[in-house]
Amino acid sequence: MKDVTLRMAWRNLWRHWRRTWLTVGAMIFSNGLLIFAMSLQFGSYDMMIDNSLQAYSGHLQLQHPRYLDEPKMRYALDDVTELAERLRRELDLDSISARADGFALASSNERSYGLQIIGVDPAHEPLVSTLPGLVKQGRYLEPGMPGEIVIGAVLARNLKVGLGDELTFIGSGFDDSFAAGIVTVVGIFESGIADLDRALAQVDLAYFQDVFAMQGRGHSLTVRAQHVDDVESLQWQIGELLDTDKSLSLRHWDELQPGLRQSIQADMASNSFMYIVLIVLVAFSVLNTQLMSVLERTREFGTMMALGLQPARLSRLVMLETGLMTALGLVLGIGVGLVINLYMARVGFSYPGMDEVALKFNLPERIYPSFTILSMTLGPAAVAIGSLLAALYPALRLYLLTPIDAMRAV
Amino acid sequence: MSAIRCRQLCKTFKQGDEIITGLDHIDLDIETGEFVCLSGPSGSGKTTLLNAIGGLDTPDSGEIHMGDIRVDKLERGPLADMRLHHIGFVFQAYNLIPVLSAQENVEFVMEVQGVPVAERARKALDILKEVGLEGMEDRRPAQLSGGQQQRVAVARAIVSHPDLVLADEPTANLDSVSAAHLMGLFQELNENHRITFIISTHDKRVMSYAKRLIKMRDGKIIGDEAQ
Numbered sequence: 001m002k003d004v005t006l007r008m009a010w011r012n013l014w015r016h017w018r019r020t021w022l023t024v025g026a027m028i029f030s031n032g033l034l035i036f037a038m039s040l041q042f043g044s045y046d047m048m049i050d051n052s053l054q055a056y057s058g059h060l061q062l063q064h065p066r067y068l069d070e071p072k073m074r075y076a077l078d079d080v081t082e083l084a085e086r087l088r089r090e091l092d093l094d095s096i097s098a099r100a101d102g103f104a105l106a107s108s109n110e111r112s113y114g115l116q117i118i119g120v121d122p123a124h125e126p127l128v129s130t131l132p133g134l135v136k137q138g139r140y141l142e143p144g145m146p147g148e149i150v151i152g153a154v155l156a157r158n159l160k161v162g163l164g165d166e167l168t169f170i171g172s173g174f175d176d177s178f179a180a181g182i183v184t185v186v187g188i189f190e191s192g193i194a195d196l197d198r199a200l201a202q203v204d205l206a207y208f209q210d211v212f213a214m215q216g217r218g219h220s221l222t223v224r225a226q227h228v229d230d231v232e233s234l235q236w237q238i239g240e241l242l243d244t245d246k247s248l249s250l251r252h253w254d255e256l257q258p259g260l261r262q263s264i265q266a267d268m269a270s271n272s273f274m275y276i277v278l279i280v281l282v283a284f285s286v287l288n289t290q291l292m293s294v295l296e297r298t299r300e301f302g303t304m305m306a307l308g309l310q311p312a313r314l315s316r317l318v319m320l321e322t323g324l325m326t327a328l329g330l331v332l333g334i335g336v337g338l339v340i341n342l343y344m345a346r347v348g349f350s351y352p353g354m355d356e357v358a359l360k361f362n363l364p365e366r367i368y369p370s371f372t373i374l375s376m377t378l379g380p381a382a383v384a385i386g387s388l389l390a391a392l393y394p395a396l397r398l399y400l401l402t403p404i405d406a407m408r409a410v
Numbered sequence: 411m412s413a414i415r416c417r418q419l420c421k422t423f424k425q426g427d428e429i430i431t432g433l434d435h436i437d438l439d440i441e442t443g444e445f446v447c448l449s450g451p452s453g454s455g456k457t458t459l460l461n462a463i464g465g466l467d468t469p470d471s472g473e474i475h476m477g478d479i480r481v482d483k484l485e486r487g488p489l490a491d492m493r494l495h496h497i498g499f500v501f502q503a504y505n506l507i508p509v510l511s512a513q514e515n516v517e518f519v520m521e522v523q524g525v526p527v528a529e530r531a532r533k534a535l536d537i538l539k540e541v542g543l544e545g546m547e548d549r550r551p552a553q554l555s556g557g558q559q560q561r562v563a564v565a566r567a568i569v570s571h572p573d574l575v576l577a578d579e580p581t582a583n584l585d586s587v588s589a590a591h592l593m594g595l596f597q598e599l600n601e602n603h604r605i606t607f608i609i610s611t612h613d614k615r616v617m618s619y620a621k622r623l624i625k626m627r628d629g630k631i632i633g634d635e636a637q
Contacts, residue, residue, distance in 0.1 A: 004514050004521045011509035303505040306466055307519050307566070308494025310487060402486075404467040407505075 009320040012293070023289040024329045027383055030282045031333020034275060034379025036340045039369035040349055041271055045264050046228050046370050049253065054130045055191055056200075057256045058097075058222035059231045060238065062087075065249040067219060068256075073102060073174050073212070077248065080218030081205070084121070087221065090241055091234070095224040097124035100208050100217065102179070104171030106201065108159040115155060117169060117201045119208025119218070128224040131189055131196070138163040138187035146207035150187035152197035161185050173213035181211045275379065283386035287393060290322055294394040301398055302406025315395035322391035326384045334380055341369045341376075414440040414463055414574070414606075419472035421458055421629070432458035433469065434629035440608065440622075442573070445600045447620035448610040455629040456610035457578050463608065464497055464576045465489040476574070494523060498567030498605075500577035504559040506551040512538060512562045513547040516569050523570060537565040541595060557588030564592065568599055575599075577609040581616055593619045 013020045064075035084098040100119035122141035126132040132140040165185050173179040225231045242248050254261040348366025358365040419436035422429050433455050448456040461467040465481050474481040506515050513534045520530035541561040551559050567575050581589035600607050625633035
């Protein structure tokens with residue numbers, strides 16, 4: 001270090017090494033904790049997004065431009081099966097499935113209920129949705145088996161039907177014709193999502209197109225990315241492929257499920273409060289350390305002013321000392337956070353009872369931290385800024401000091 | 411620069427309800443290269459006068475001129491610049507920066523002045539040699555005796571060849587041998603570098619080195635004679 005001021009700042013830190021280490025320790029602890037907590041939080045959001053979207057809506061959907069706002073039978077895509085096949089081929093991605101949606105009145109021998117009936121491609125639907133994996137009784141739909149239906153557990157209970165029972169349904173077709181069919185219940189799913197379990201049923205897409213006079217049409221192509229982080233690039237690729245086709249609209253998951261984004265934002269806001277409390281505590285620790293340090297060295301600062309140092313330069317010295325201390329806390333804190341994250345990325349994080357919930361709802365048994373630049377740097381950057389802000393008061397005290405008063409200080 | 415001119419300098423302090431007179435209408439002229447001692451009992455106003463001349467404290471009234479500069483009218487920034495470039499201070503308690511070595515203490519002022527790294531290192535080593543501290547450059551103040559610390563303080567004060575050195579009771583914490591060495595050093599620097607020295611003291615031995623002795627009492631100059 002050629003710079004005497006820098007050397008002086010560094011050595012000043014270690015004049016009271018216990019006090020400095022306590023403050024740096026608080027920074028290391030908070031930086032490590034913030035990195036771990038934020039990474040885990042972002043990881044849990046990824047899981048939450050994946051689980052919510054995989055249950056039904058997928059990460060992206062191709063729809064008729066008006067279908068999202070007005071989900072009517074007539075806003076359909078032509079030749080939806082061929083379009084799905086083309087996208088699977090060109091994107092080299094299997095997790096793309098065609099669907100057609102309709103509403104019908106379903107009747108068993110005893111009761112009738114309204115339901116949302118979805119025509120799905122049984123070969124590809126399990127690749128975009130976790131619903132097929134949630135069939136707790138019977139089995140899921142199989143390709144080439146028309147006249148079968150899987151329904152939610154609550155709907156089955158309401159209709160008083162079980163496996164092998166027949167349901168008749170009537171609805172309105174694409175051309176406003178009368179759509180009716182008789183299907184056999186082959187599977188009953190339990191998603192844990194009340195709306196799905198109460199009112200959703202799935203049948204084979206070809207069968208649906210036949211009964212509802214769709215003539216090869218469908219209402220959506222549901223796309224599931226390998227990972228939620230890949231959604232934007234996948235969206236861009238599909239957009240490039242279908243650039244000129246104005247009859248298609250590509251919907252991002254936050255358009256399909258706006259409530260999900262809002263619930264994540266609400267969770268982030270409540271967690272941010274805790275983070276801010278932690279950062280403020282660290283900032284007070286820095287304020288205490290630097291204020292003590294300045295008060296103890298007032299005479300020394302007076303000498304420096306007598307020698308000709310501008311008050312602003314003395315303030316900068318205090319900020320430099322804080323900066324060095326912060327940098328130490330930052331580097332070591334990021335190191336600690338990184339080690340914890342690397343470990344957690346290997347073993348995952350779980351809490352008591354999580355495995356039972358996971359098993360019941362076909363969810364992962366563990367949460368894994370999400371390594372992003374944001375999760376690794378946001379917390380430490382906030383601690384660093386908080387610490388530097390906390391040092392402004394001692395620095396300001398020095399700025400306002402006169403040499404004679406400083407040199408008279410005890 | 412360096413000729414000091416004080417006119418009708420007044421300074422009072424408040425101590426509880428009592429007003430204490432620090433300087434009482436001081437008129438004083440000091441020429442370049444003079445070696446002046448301010449003597450007088452405690453509370454006579456020696457330190458107050460040094461602080462006012464050095465721009466560490468502001469007088470209540472009166473004028474202080476240092477060459478063409480009206481010191482008492484300067485703002486904080488220019489005042490600090492004036493101290494940095496034109497005045498060297500030596501304090502009774504040495505006032506070295508404890509975390510810096512002898513060489514770094516001397517270099518520090520030059521760094522603030524913007525002297526290049528190599529030049530300030532060379533100058534610091536030269537001046538430490540001149541004040542008799544060769545081989546002790548890397549020692550921290552706590553590893554030096556009182557006399558050695560005061561030598562470092564002197565080296566720090568004169569390394570940039572200031573026009574004026576203000577020394578406030580510089581020998582008060584030194585034994586007689588160290589005090590004699592220090593005063594000899596001051597005398598040598600005064601003669602060799604034509605630096606103006608103003609030294610406050612109530613030590614008769616120190617006064618014997620002065621070419622001009624100013625006696626103070628109750629904030630007034632009561633005697634001013636060449637020796």
